[in-house]
Amino acid sequence: MTAPAELLDRLRAIVGPAHVIVDERLEDYEHDGTFLQHALTAAVLPNRTEEVAEVVRLCAATQTPITSRGAGSGLVGGPVPLSGGIVLSLERFTELEIDSANLMAVAGAGVINGDLDAAAAEHGLMYPPDPASKLISTIGGNVACNSGGPHCLKYGLTADYVVGMTVVLADGSVLELGGRLRKRSSGYRMMQLFVGSEGTLGIVTQVIVKLVPRPRHHATAMVGFATIEDAADAVRRVLQSGHFPAALEMLNRATLEIVGHLLPAGFRNDHEAVLVIEQDGNDPDQVLEQLAGMVEILDGIDNRVAQSEAEREGIWKARRHLGHAMVELRQNVFSEDIGVPISKVPEMVHRFQALAEKHNLRMPVVAHAGDGNLHPTLLFEEEQRHLVGPVAAQIFRDAVELGGTVSAEHGLGALKRDFAALEHSAEEIGWWRRLKDLYDPLGILNPHKIFPEQPADDHFLDNQPGWGRKLAGGRDRAEVAT
Ligand SMILES: Cc1cc2nc3c(=O)[nH]c(=O)nc-3n(C[C@H](O)[C@H](O)[C@H](O)COP(=O)(O)OP(=O)(O)OC[C@H]3O[C@@H](n4cnc5c(N)ncnc54)[C@H](O)[C@@H]3O)c2cc1C
DSSP states (O other), rough: OOOOOHHHHHEEEEEEEGGGEOGGEEEEEOOOOOOBBOOOEEEOOOOOOHHHHHHHHHHHTTOOOOESSSSSOSSSSSSSTTTEEEEEOOOOOOOOOETTTTTEEEEEOOOHHHHHHHHHTTTTTTOOOTTTTTTTTTTTHHHTTOOTTTTTTHHHOOGGGGEOOOOOTSSOOEEEOOSOSOOOSSSSHHHHHHTTTTSSSSSSEEEEEOEOOOOSEEEEEEESSSSHHHHHHHHHHHHHHTTOEEEEEEEHHHHHHHHHHHSOTTOOOOOOOOOEEEESOOOOHHHHHHHHHHHHHHHSSSSEESSSHHHHHHHHHHHHHHHHHHHHHTTEEEEOOOOOOOOGHHHHHHHHHHHHHHHHBOOOEEEEGGEEEEEEEEEOGGGGGHHHHHHHHHHHHHHHHOOOSSSSOOOTTTTGGGGGGHOOOHHHHHHHHHHHHHHOOTBBBBSSSSOOOOOOOOOTTTTOSSSOOOOOOOOHHHHOOO
16 A cells, blocks of 8 residues: 555645545544444545546555445444545535426435435425435435435335436446436446445445425324234235325334323323324325325224324324434434334334343334334443344344345445345355456455455444444434434
8 A cells, every 4th residue: 555645645636635634533534323433544525526536546556445435324334444544525525406307306425315305395396215314314325325214115215216326436437327317228227236335336426316296295193003913914904905105104112111202192102012104195185085094994092193284293203202312311222224024023023022021121113114124222221231232133133034134224334244144145145246346356445344254143243332322523313313
């Protein structure tokens, strides 16, 4: 590797001295939303694709590792520079065009998801993928992780919206893929390879995403159930009924114990499960009628249809409050994002409960129930820290045993890379390696991510300094969740 001083001079010549960070601000680029942290030589902040390409060519010539970074809100250590080298931050790629004639947005990789959606709203349009981090995470990071959120049940994930991208490859060449087209069936869908690749195959500098007409009305209800099975069966009935809700979320009893005070007045907080169901559309009467129809099909023992925007907000606040509550409780937390076939949701929740009881841990669960995507959160005291690794590992094994995935939203990154082999065959991972070798023969793009390096075992979280760290700039993770 070229001596750092010379490397830094050459980086400064490409992006300008102000955009090569080597001072105390470097700490912000050492970590993401997890406890993982690693030192680096410099954070480099280009703002043109050609600058990125030049930086990459320099790094290839000097064998300097490059870790791409959006907002650093990742939850699996993805943007942590585990081999040192440089962090290439896309934060200055903030150009945004709403192309309302074609129902498209052309966004620099550093555009914040919520800003994109807000700009689309000014044209009566919507960008649906809505991670809870939408107010801080970037579209480049969303593409790299194939992020999702509550409204992905009806509208689909990030991958379903990306129709074009500019990507810088590991040799510094620039690939323009796709365009402002909603349909195309000519040739390989190469850009999909970069979606979910977590910065290991190329650096995305710009994306073109589809937009959809923005629904003008929403109606939301909360429905309580005596058992998890009843709630899961209700989810199945609704999805098979011909209705298609905009969101269908589940909270278990352990969650209600924490957010119960936020439930609508008179709504019981001792249910085993609660579903939050939402419908959207343009005709307010029709939207309400459809929601009422779904609430009837759900057939819970308690229900509340929001009668005003304030009540609707109240229901969503209860759904989203868990993270904030944990900040208030000053609890140690570790959250996961496994997914299972929707028919296996009750079995998975029972396995969570059995694990929690066995180890005397609190484990609230919120789920995108219509997608089978569950977020169990381990709350633990300092003396229980040693239990977190084994419990999390068991959760991953259980999810895979039930036909699921170790990650439905956050990716593998560094934290879960060793569990990839539980879910994906050796043959499949062999093909991943061939693709990686083809796109990045020197292995300089985001090393030590995605690919398993050790056997998956219970000790993968041992000897880590802390859990649930603050995000860059000192912001608390939970406080930024929408
Ligand atoms: C409070 C909170 C709530 C969250 N809720 C959700 C949720 O509901 N759903 C969900 O899916 N995720 C959620 N996340 C996780 C996280 O916000 C997402 O993974 C998000 O997409 C990361 O975006 P980012 O800009 O912060 O990317 P970063 O964290 O900076 O990077 C994430 C990964 O993408 C790579 N990368 C970033 N930008 C680029 C680029 N331009 N080109 C190539 N690779 C790149 C990085 O190398 C890294 O591997 C949440 C996180 C927090 C802190």
